[in-house]
Amino acid sequence: MDDKILNDTELDTLLAxxxxxxxxxxxxxxxxxxxxxxxxxxxxxxxxxxxxxxxxPVQQATPWFRAVPLAASLAAALVGGLYIGAADNxxxxxxxxxxxxxxxxxxxxxxxxxxxILQDGQT
Amino acid sequence: MGAVISVNxxxxxxxxRTEFARAVGLNRNGSGSAxxxxxxxxxxxxxxxxxxxxxxxxxxALVARYQTQVFRVVWRLTRGHTDAEDITxxxxxxxxxxxxxxxxxxxxxxxxIRVASNLAMDRYRAKPMQELDTALDIGxxxxxxxxxxxxxxxxxxxxxxxxxxxxxxxxxxxxxxFEQMGNIKAAALMEISVDAIESLLARARRSLKVALAAxxxxxxxxxxxxxx
Numbered sequence: 077m078d079d080k081i082l083n084d085t086e087l088d089t090l091l092a093x094x095x096x097x098x099x100x101x102x103x104x105x106x107x108x109x110x111x112x113x114x115x116x117x118x119x120x121x122x123x124x125x126x127x128x129x130x131x132x133p134v135q136q137a138t139p140w141f142r143a144v145p146l147a148a149s150l151a152a153a154l155v156g157g158l159y160i161g162a163a164d165n166x167x168x169x170x171x172x173x174x175x176x177x178x179x180x181x182x183x184x185x186x187x188x189x190x191x192x193i194l195q196d197g198q199t
Numbered sequence: 200m201g202a203v204i205s206v207n208x209x210x211x212x213x214x215x216r217t218e219f220a221r222a223v224g225l226n227r228n229g230s231g232s233a234x235x236x237x238x239x240x241x242x243x244x245x246x247x248x249x250x251x252x253x254x255x256x257x258x259x260a261l262v263a264r265y266q267t268q269v270f271r272v273v274w275r276l277t278r279g280h281t282d283a284e285d286i287t288x289x290x291x292x293x294x295x296x297x298x299x300x301x302x303x304x305x306x307x308x309x310x311x312i313r314v315a316s317n318l319a320m321d322r323y324r325a326k327p328m329q330e331l332d333t334a335l336d337i338g339x340x341x342x343x344x345x346x347x348x349x350x351x352x353x354x355x356x357x358x359x360x361x362x363x364x365x366x367x368x369x370x371x372x373x374x375x376x377f378e379q380m381g382n383i384k385a386a387a388l389m390e391i392s393v394d395a396i397e398s399l400l401a402r403a404r405r406s407l408k409v410a411l412a413a414x415x416x417x418x419x420x421x422x423x424x425x426x427x
Contacts, residue, residue, distance in 0.1 A: 080409070080412055081408045081409055081412050082407075082408040082411055082412050082415060083408075084404070086408075086415065086419075087404060087407055087408050087411070089419075089422070090357050090407075090411055090418055090422075091357065091376060091377075091407075093353055093354060093357060093422050093425070094354060094357045094358055094361060094377070095279070095354045095355070095357075095358050096271075097270060097271050097274035097275070097279065097283070098267075099266060099267065099270050099284065099287070100284060103266065103270075103284060103287075103288075104259070104262065104263075104266075106284075106288065107262065107288045107291060107292075110288055110292060111292065111295060114292065
């Protein structure tokens with residue numbers, strides 16, 4: 077038999093004599109302790125929440141009567157428009173056009189006058 | 200009143216603790232729980248469903264059913280470190296926080312062991328190397344004095360050889376040899392192929408054969424002494 081190495085039977089015999097580990101007493105108590113401490117550590121989180129104070133309802137920024145001037149002006153503009161349109165006297169509300177200068181188109185300009193312009197240039 | 204301990208848990212700690220302790224002590228007199236031992240052993244599915252409804256009695260039954268297996272795996276992976284119990288608790292806390300994450304009750308044991316092994320390897324990997332070196336010399340990690348005294352020199356030497364294996368070899372050996380899992384199931388749990396787990400096992404056994412060969416005579420003499 078080779079003394080430098082064990083055979084299978086010898087090894088199995090030795091392995092059969094390896095230690096048989098045993099849990100120490102109180103293992104379950106300590107496990108339960110951890111379960112409880114873990115639960116206790118989690119529990120206060122929900123209890124320690126400080127709620128924000130209830131928010132006051134936001135009041136209407138613009139009460140209805142603030143819109144009265146705007147409504148009145150719109151109504152007046154509508155009535156005025158109807159009156160002017162019905163009386164057919166819009167030009168009387170417009171400024172006099174006689175003072176508007178007429179366009180001076182005596183000069184030869186434009187594509188249609190091109191021949192004339194060219195002839196004038198050659199002379 | 201049953202054992203519903205959702206938001207009422209912190210409000211009534213004494214009552215809940217009593218109910219939980221009673222359940223864990225397998226003296227289940229609580230009414231209103233889904234776990235009714237008089238009607239026979241409840242299935243994992245029934246217990247999981249009840250635990251999802253925050254039924255502490257049912258959850259305690261699940262803990263009682265799997266705590267030893269989970270602890271054994273963690274203990275092996277952490278070399279008997281005192282953190283092993285803490286990690287085991289963390290596994291069950293994760294289950295309690297979200298039992299719904301296990302969609303099939305048949306997968307419960309695998310889920311527990313997978314979470315446990317991941318937690319153990321992650322936490323132990325973060326430990327300083329000084330502790331690992333020391334662990335190899337003394338046979339385990341930072342085991343309690345009581346635990347160390349309870350184990351014979353032979354046991355500690357075998358444990359040390361197992362502890363010295365790489366994490367994945369150690370997990371494979373633990374699942375298949377110590378937890379009596381089949382290769383297929385262990386491979387599924389480790390999310391590797393069956394060939395891969397067979398390779399891990401072969402390498403683990405080879406390493407152990409070499410590591411323990413030098414002390415073979417002493418070890419077998421120790422076993423013989425224990426037998427007498």
